[in-house]
Amino acid sequence: MDGSALSYFLMAWFDPWLLGLTALGTFAGVYIGAIPGLSVTMAVSILISFTFSWDVNEALALMAGVFCGGVYGGSRTAILLNIPGAPSAIATALDGFPLAQRGEAGRAIGVSTVVSVIGGMLGVLALAIAAPAISDFALMFAPRDYLLLAIIGILLVGSLSGESLAKGVFAGALGVLIGMVGLDPLTAEQRFTFGQISLLGGIPYVAAMIGFFGVAEALVQLHHLKATPIRQQVDRILPSWNVVKRYIPLSIRSSIIGVVIGALPGTGGDIASLMAYDHAKRSVKKPSRPFGQGAYEGLVAPESANNAAIGGAYIPMLTLGLPGDAVTAVIIGALFIHGLRPGPMMMIETPHLFWFTVGNLTLANLFTLVFGLTGIRIFAKMVECPRTVLVPLIVVLSVVGTYAIQNSVVDIYWMLAFGVLGYFMKMYGYQVGPVILGVILGPLMDVSYRRAMLSVRDEPSAFALELVSHPLTLVLTLSVVLLLARQTPAWTTMQARIGRWRNDGRTGGA
Amino acid sequence: MPQPRPRQPGERMFSLLLLALSLFLLYQAYAISGFASVSSPGVFPMVAAAVMVVSIAAVLVRERREAAPAGFMRRVAPPVLLITIALIVALMLALEPTGFVIAAGTFLFATILFLQRGRPVRAALVAVVAVAAIYVIFRLGFQVVLPEAEWL
Incomplete structure (x- = not known):
C-alpha cells in the first residue's frame, strides 16, 4: 500500500461526517439484521434510493456499515429468540439458542461479537490482499470469461441456496430477462417493450430489488403475525481473553471458508455459515458441549464465516464487477446509479474507491465490536417490535424508497407486482436472490456473449473452440460443466456407486 | 440445517403459470430479431427464455407425482x-x-x-x-x- 492508498484508506477515519455515517450504518445494521423480517438486502436496496443524490463515498460508507452490522445483528435474535434475524444466522441458532436456554445468553452474545469481528477483519484483509492481484489478472479476461463467470454465479447460487437447481436457474433466468427489457445497449433495438415508451429505459431495477426483498418479505411475514418473542435474561457479555483465545484457531479456519465462499460469485454469508458449521462439526473433536446443545464452537464457526464472507463478497464485485452475493448485487446497482462501472478498470480509474471501501469496512467492523458489546437492554425492547407494526412500516418505506429514484408512481406499481410475484415464489420454494443476481448479471452476460461472438465473426464453432482452447477459459468451462453434471441423475448414481465401492473396500479387507 | 419445506397447495398451478409466462417470453424474444445472426439482440433473451422454459418444465416433471394438500386460500393466499x-x-x-x-x-x-x-x-x-x-x-x-x- 503506497502513501495515497493509505490516505484513501483513512479517509473515512478522519472525516467526521463519513465516520458518523459508518457508525450510524453499523448501528442501524445491527438492529436491521436482528429484527426478523428486516434484512440487510432489503435495507441496502431501500438505501440506494435515499442516497443516490449523495456523494458516492457517503453512500458507500452507510451501506458498508449496514452490511457489516446487519450480518452480525442476525446472530443476536438467533441466540435470544431462536429466530435467525437474517439468513446468514440460521446456523448460529443451532447452538446459540441452547446456550441462551442454559442462561449463558450474555456470554454467547459476547463470544459471537468477538469472533464476528475477527472474521470480518480477516475478510477485509483478504480483500485488501487479493483484490489488487485479481484485478491485474482480470485485465486478461476476455468477454467469454465474464460470460462463463456469470453463468457459474447463477448456477452456484441456484444449486446451493435453493430447494432445487431448476428453481434457482429459473429465478436467475427470469432476472436476466428483467434486465434485458428496454433498448439494447449495442444496437438500440427495442426488447420486450411492447410498444410502451415507459419501458424503453428498462424496468427500474431498484423497484425490482425493493419489490423482491422488501414487499415480498413483508407479505411472507403476514404468516407469522402471532409469533411472540420470549424474554431472556442477559448477564455480563464481555467475554474473558481466555475464552476468546480458545476459539481463535477455529475462528480463523471458519473465516477462510467464509472468504472463499463469499468470493465465489453469487454465494454469500448464508451458505458460508452453514458450511463453516459443518466444518466445525467434523473437525472439532472435543467441543465444549455436544453440537446442537450449546457448543460454543457451533457459534464461533458460522459467526466468523458469515462476517468474513462480507470482505470476500466485495472481491469479485470490485475486481470483476460480478456480485459476490445478493447484497453486493444491490451495491453494484448503487454504483451504477452513481455512474460507476465496477470491474477491473474501476481499480485503475478510481483507485481511491477501493482503498476507501477497505478502510470503511475495517471501521465498520470496529463499530460492530462497540455496538455488539453495548446497548443490550434497549436492544431487547426494539426486537420485540410486533410484526403487525413492522409489516406496514416496511411497505411504507419500500414505497418511499421506490418513489425516490425517479419520482414516478409507475415504479411503485412495478415494485408491488414484483413483491407479489416474489411472495408466491418464496411460498413455493424459489429463492429471490438469483433474480436480482440475474438482473445485474443479465446485461453483462448479453454484452459479453455478443462481444465474444463478434470476435470470432459469428462462427459458433470457433466460439466453441475458444471455450476450450485457452487455459483460463477451459477451467471456467469445466466448472460450468461440473456444476451442471452434479445435478444429473447419472452423477447421483455414480456417487452412490463410488460410496458403495469404498465401503466394500473397507469391509472386504477386514 | 433448514427443514425441508412442506408442499404447498397451488404449487402445480403456479408452475404452469410460470411455464406459460416463459413460453410467452420466449416467443417475444424470438420476435426481437429471430435467427438473423448468432450475435443479434434477440439471441441472448431467447437463450434466457429457453432456459426458463426448460427449468420450469424440469420442476413440473419432478413434482408431477407429489400430491399437494388442498386449501390454497387458507394456506397460501389467506x-x-x-x-x-x-x-x-x-x-x-x-x-x-x-x-x-x-x-x-x-x-x-x-x-x-x-x-x-x-x-x-x-x-x-x-x-x-x-x-x-x-x-x-x-x-x-x-x-x-x-x-x-x-x-x-
Whole structure:
C-alpha cells in the first residue's frame, strides 16, 4: 500500500461526517439484521434510493456499515429468540439458542461479537490482499470469461441456496430477462417493450430489488403475525481473553471458508455459515458441549464465516464487477446509479474507491465490536417490535424508497407486482436472490456473449473452440460443466456407486 | 440445517403459470430479431427464455407425482394477505391525489388496526409517529422527494 492508498484508506477515519455515517450504518445494521423480517438486502436496496443524490463515498460508507452490522445483528435474535434475524444466522441458532436456554445468553452474545469481528477483519484483509492481484489478472479476461463467470454465479447460487437447481436457474433466468427489457445497449433495438415508451429505459431495477426483498418479505411475514418473542435474561457479555483465545484457531479456519465462499460469485454469508458449521462439526473433536446443545464452537464457526464472507463478497464485485452475493448485487446497482462501472478498470480509474471501501469496512467492523458489546437492554425492547407494526412500516418505506429514484408512481406499481410475484415464489420454494443476481448479471452476460461472438465473426464453432482452447477459459468451462453434471441423475448414481465401492473396500479387507 | 419445506397447495398451478409466462417470453424474444445472426439482440433473451422454459418444465416433471394438500386460500393466499395487498393498492392510488403524508398515515393506521384487530389509539399513535419520523428523516434530512398533492 503506497502513501495515497493509505490516505484513501483513512479517509473515512478522519472525516467526521463519513465516520458518523459508518457508525450510524453499523448501528442501524445491527438492529436491521436482528429484527426478523428486516434484512440487510432489503435495507441496502431501500438505501440506494435515499442516497443516490449523495456523494458516492457517503453512500458507500452507510451501506458498508449496514452490511457489516446487519450480518452480525442476525446472530443476536438467533441466540435470544431462536429466530435467525437474517439468513446468514440460521446456523448460529443451532447452538446459540441452547446456550441462551442454559442462561449463558450474555456470554454467547459476547463470544459471537468477538469472533464476528475477527472474521470480518480477516475478510477485509483478504480483500485488501487479493483484490489488487485479481484485478491485474482480470485485465486478461476476455468477454467469454465474464460470460462463463456469470453463468457459474447463477448456477452456484441456484444449486446451493435453493430447494432445487431448476428453481434457482429459473429465478436467475427470469432476472436476466428483467434486465434485458428496454433498448439494447449495442444496437438500440427495442426488447420486450411492447410498444410502451415507459419501458424503453428498462424496468427500474431498484423497484425490482425493493419489490423482491422488501414487499415480498413483508407479505411472507403476514404468516407469522402471532409469533411472540420470549424474554431472556442477559448477564455480563464481555467475554474473558481466555475464552476468546480458545476459539481463535477455529475462528480463523471458519473465516477462510467464509472468504472463499463469499468470493465465489453469487454465494454469500448464508451458505458460508452453514458450511463453516459443518466444518466445525467434523473437525472439532472435543467441543465444549455436544453440537446442537450449546457448543460454543457451533457459534464461533458460522459467526466468523458469515462476517468474513462480507470482505470476500466485495472481491469479485470490485475486481470483476460480478456480485459476490445478493447484497453486493444491490451495491453494484448503487454504483451504477452513481455512474460507476465496477470491474477491473474501476481499480485503475478510481483507485481511491477501493482503498476507501477497505478502510470503511475495517471501521465498520470496529463499530460492530462497540455496538455488539453495548446497548443490550434497549436492544431487547426494539426486537420485540410486533410484526403487525413492522409489516406496514416496511411497505411504507419500500414505497418511499421506490418513489425516490425517479419520482414516478409507475415504479411503485412495478415494485408491488414484483413483491407479489416474489411472495408466491418464496411460498413455493424459489429463492429471490438469483433474480436480482440475474438482473445485474443479465446485461453483462448479453454484452459479453455478443462481444465474444463478434470476435470470432459469428462462427459458433470457433466460439466453441475458444471455450476450450485457452487455459483460463477451459477451467471456467469445466466448472460450468461440473456444476451442471452434479445435478444429473447419472452423477447421483455414480456417487452412490463410488460410496458403495469404498465401503466394500473397507469391509472386504477386514 | 433448514427443514425441508412442506408442499404447498397451488404449487402445480403456479408452475404452469410460470411455464406459460416463459413460453410467452420466449416467443417475444424470438420476435426481437429471430435467427438473423448468432450475435443479434434477440439471441441472448431467447437463450434466457429457453432456459426458463426448460427449468420450469424440469420442476413440473419432478413434482408431477407429489400430491399437494388442498386449501390454497387458507394456506397460501389467506384473507389477511389479500386484504393487505388491497390496502397497498389503495395506498398507491391515493399517493398522488392526497400526497404522502395523508396516504401513508391513513394506510399505516388502517393496516395496523386491521392486523392487530383493534386498539385504534395505539394504531393512530404509531401511524402519526412513523409518518412524522419518515418525513423528518427522509424529506428534511435526506432531501428525498415524497409524493405531494398538488392542491395542498
